[in-house]
Amino acid sequence: xxxxxxxxxxxxxxxxxxxxxxxxxxxxxxxxxxxxxxxxxxxxxxxxxxxxxxxxxxxxxxxxxxxxxxxxxxxxxxxxxxxxxxxxxxxxxxxxxxxxxxxxxxxxxxxxxxxxxxxxxxxxxxxxxxxxxxxxxxxxxxxxxxxxxxxxxxxxxxxxxxxxxxxxxxxxxxxxxxxxxxxxxxxxxxxxxxxxxxxxxxxxxxxxxxxxxxxxxxxxxxxxxxxxxxxxxxxxxxxxxxxxxxxxxxxxxxxxxxxxxxxxxxxxxxxxxxxxxxxxxxxxxxxxxxxxxxxxxxxxxxxxxxxxxxxxxxxxxxx
Amino acid sequence: xxxxxxxxxxxxxxxxxxxxxxxxxxxxxxxxxxxxxxxxxxxxxxxxxxxxxxxxxxxxxxxxxxxxxxxxxxxxxxxxxxxxxxxxxxxxxxxxxxxxxxxxxxxxxxxxxxxxxxxxxxxxxxxxxxxxxxxxxxxxxxxxxxxxxxxxxxxxxxxxxxxxxxxxxxxxxxxxxxxxxxxxxxxxxxxxxxxxxxxxxxxxxxxxxxxxxxxxxxxxxxxxxxxxxxxxxxxxxxxxxxxxxxxxxxxxxxxxxxxxxxxxxxxxxxxxxxxxxxxxxxxxxxxxxxxxxxxxx
Numbered sequence: 037x038x039x040x041x042x043x044x045x046x047x048x049x050x051x052x053x054x055x056x057x058x059x060x061x062x063x064x065x066x067x068x069x070x071x072x073x074x075x076x077x078x079x080x081x082x083x084x085x086x087x088x089x090x091x092x093x094x095x096x097x098x099x100x101x102x103x104x105x106x107x108x109x110x111x112x113x114x115x116x117x118x119x120x121x122x123x124x125x126x127x128x129x130x131x132x133x134x135x136x137x138x139x140x141x142x143x144x145x146x147x148x149x150x151x152x153x154x155x156x157x158x159x160x161x162x163x164x165x166x167x168x169x170x171x172x173x174x175x176x177x178x179x180x181x182x183x184x185x186x187x188x189x190x191x192x193x194x195x196x197x198x199x200x201x202x203x204x205x206x207x208x209x210x211x212x213x214x215x216x217x218x219x220x221x222x223x224x225x226x227x228x229x230x231x232x233x234x235x236x237x238x239x240x241x242x243x244x245x246x247x248x249x250x251x252x253x254x255x256x257x258x259x260x261x262x263x264x265x266x267x268x269x270x271x272x273x274x275x276x277x278x279x280x281x282x283x284x285x286x287x288x289x290x291x292x293x294x295x296x297x298x299x300x301x302x303x304x305x306x307x308x309x310x311x312x313x314x315x316x317x318x319x320x321x322x323x324x325x326x327x328x329x330x331x332x333x334x335x336x337x338x339x340x341x342x343x344x345x346x347x348x349x350x351x352x353x354x355x
Numbered sequence: 356x357x358x359x360x361x362x363x364x365x366x367x368x369x370x371x372x373x374x375x376x377x378x379x380x381x382x383x384x385x386x387x388x389x390x391x392x393x394x395x396x397x398x399x400x401x402x403x404x405x406x407x408x409x410x411x412x413x414x415x416x417x418x419x420x421x422x423x424x425x426x427x428x429x430x431x432x433x434x435x436x437x438x439x440x441x442x443x444x445x446x447x448x449x450x451x452x453x454x455x456x457x458x459x460x461x462x463x464x465x466x467x468x469x470x471x472x473x474x475x476x477x478x479x480x481x482x483x484x485x486x487x488x489x490x491x492x493x494x495x496x497x498x499x500x501x502x503x504x505x506x507x508x509x510x511x512x513x514x515x516x517x518x519x520x521x522x523x524x525x526x527x528x529x530x531x532x533x534x535x536x537x538x539x540x541x542x543x544x545x546x547x548x549x550x551x552x553x554x555x556x557x558x559x560x561x562x563x564x565x566x567x568x569x570x571x572x573x574x575x576x577x578x579x580x581x582x583x584x585x586x587x588x589x590x591x592x593x594x595x596x597x598x599x600x601x602x603x604x605x606x607x608x609x610x611x612x613x614x615x616x617x618x619x620x621x622x623x624x625x626x627x628x629x630x631x632x633x634x635x636x637x638x639x640x641x642x643x644x645x646x647x648x649x650x651x652x
Contacts, residue, residue, distance in 0.1 A: 075554045076469045083466030083529055090522020091488040094496030108502060162394050168401050174408055177633045179583040181601040182622040186407035189615060290492040293585040314494050324498060331495040
């Protein structure tokens with residue numbers, strides 16, 4: 037979803053041209069007439085108003101909430117960083133943080149490996165390759181509410197289809213959503229299933245821009261398939277790979293429906309991620325301060341990870 | 356499943372022209388075997404990946420446990436409309452989503468134009484602000500917005516939902532528009548300025564008129580975001596008749612005994628619009644979006 041744009045956003049940021057097209061002579065636009073300036077202001081105003089209302093104001097208010105002991109109805113008293121201390125001292129937070137970490141790592145690299153593999157397969161000549169490419173996008177296009185319903189039907193109870201198959205094969209009856217460890221694994225697999233088409237699209241687009249004559253030269257020089265892949269293909273698509281990792285990390289850490297709709301965070305909180313924990317803390321336990329504090333800590337972590345990967349992008353595009 | 360049927364007739368003639376890059380290898384015995392191996396692999400993977408979707412469709416058209424019908428039936432679909440508020444939910448989802456799409460494009464297009472053409476500290480600052488805002492988790496803003504909207508009577512209200520959707524599309528939608536406008540040469544506009552056109556005039560008459568792919572990809576983005584959202588809906592919607600489709604689908608699970616025929620029928624209705632949109636407008640989204648920005652590096 038956000039693929040296109042976050043991509044372009046990064047592109048624009050990387051070029052150091054927030055505004056303005058690439059390579060347009062700067063002096064042409066530097067002397068904006070006051071009339072133009074006024075027009076620009078009015079054209080920008082609705083967007084600014086919305087960003088302030090939906091993004092800016094909540095951020096300011098949330099930082100107030102995070103330092104107060106209020107509820108949904110009342111701001112409460114200023115408590116400094118107490119909420120953060122409470123959260124950081126709670127076992128539930130660290131459990132959720134651990135699960136979020138596992139969920140993100142599996143989600144990012146699982147879907148990347150699968151997407152990369154499929155993109156490489158689909159790049160070769162395969163009968164009906166175009167049809168497969170479209171069909172494989174479906175897990176990503178179908179709304180999560182729909183696919184989680186289907187997954188629930190497939191694995192939800194001991195009598196569901198997949199557990200029945202296991203039973204008939206004499207492998208026992210796995211409780212995919214009731215056993216804590218299995219539930220965590222199931223949620224991660226579900227996330228990979230939802231996300232791999234996105235990675236496949238990103239990688240396919242990157243592969244399409246790789247010049248195929250490079251491979252001919254390489255195979256003439258006696259490079260093996262694996263060498264061609266690891267020393268030519270991967271470095272050439274590195275930038276797009278890092279971008280897709282950043283985006284998928286953001287998607288995974290911020291993900292709510294994939295987890296909540298499949299397991300609700302259970303059993304015994306085994307699949308409670310930080311977002312689910314924040315949601316529950318605010319809307320089920322009515323503790324606004326700690327809930328928002330969790331969201332803040334998440335945000336900070338995300339920004340740090342993005343910055344690290346963003347540096348990698350800059351490095352890879354310099355090379 | 357249908358891929359199996361198509362495989363044989365299509366594979367025959369394709370072999371002769373295979374391997375444009377490496378002619379020698381493609382014609383060899385090993386190359387042919389490799390192709391069939393790859394085809395089988397991708398067929399198996401696709402079949403496994405589509406199980407949840409096939410299951411949804413099959414259950415939606417299979418008679419339920421209390422039904423007398425045999426074979427495939429539309430009974431579940433008609434039942435879900437007559438026995439639940441499905442029609443209302445569908446209407447709510449359509450109204451919310453379409454309003455989001457229209458307003459998002461209407462607000463993001465002019466903003467994107469300024470980002471693309473304006474060169475000042477303020478404009479670059481705004482662009483950077485958008486970049487920072489977009490990585491923030493929605494959960495952070497949902498709580499304060501809930502409190503704000505509760506005071507304004509916008510909780511449990513489709514207008515409130517739409518405002519949040521438009522707001523959350525804004526960062527990304529503005530960039531998408533800006534990126535597209537970047538590709539429209541400024542010389543086109545300069546010609547119209549010489550003819551006495553104002554900046555606003557050249558934006559609407561010259562730039563917008565040539566930006567259909569950009570507008571469409573922004574619209575698709577806004578459509579998918581609003582249509583699929585669950586987090587904002589679960590926080591802001593309370594009553595049955597205000598539910599959007601995701602909440603409607605979920606409401607089936609609140610009962611003791613899940614009516615699988617009903618929920619799958621509604622699920623099929625819900626997944627159709629995104630599939631239709633994607634199938635018909637796919638090229639604007641992927642080619643204009645990812646492809647373009649990657650190629651332009």
